Amino acid sequence: MTLTAATRLAGVVGRPVRHSLSPVIHNAWLAAAGLDGAYVAFSLAPERFSAFVEGFRGGSLAGVNVTLPFKTDALAAADRV
Numbered sequence: 001m002t003l004t005a006a007t008r009l010a011g012v013v014g015r016p017v018r019h020s021l022s023p024v025i026h027n028a029w030l031a032a033a034g035l036d037g038a039y040v041a042f043s044l045a046p047e048r049f050s051a052f053v054e055g056f057r058g059g060s061l062a063g064v065n066v067t068l069p070f071k072t073d074a075l076a077a078a079d080r081v
Contacts, residue, residue, distance in 0.1 A: 001027065006036055009060070013042040013052065014067035022065065037062070044070070053077045 012022045018041065026039035042064070044052055049070050056064065066074040075081060 001031070001038060003038060004036065008035075008037040008062040009040065010037065010062045010064060011040040011042050012065045012067060013044060013049075013070060015043050015046070015069060017041045017043045017067065020067070046070075049073050050077070 010026070012020050014020070020041050023039050023041050030037045030039065042052065046069060050073075053074075055061075
């Protein structure tokens with residue numbers, strides 16, 4: 001996988017998240033479809049979730065899936081539910 005300035009980045013955020021198969025699954029279909037994208041796992045300390053969301057709103061990520069322990073925080077941070 002080659003990352004460029006044009007590569008769209010998405011991922012899954014949680015803690016723990018290292019065990020997630022999401023990056024393997026999503027990177028496989030991105031490659032098969034020939035899309036310039038990458039999907040990564042973000043492991044955050046709970047107190048960093050709000051800063052992560054603010055960075056996400058800045059357009060740095062195409063999207064994220066949220067898992068424990070951040071589901072409630074993500075719902076509270078959502079612009080629309």
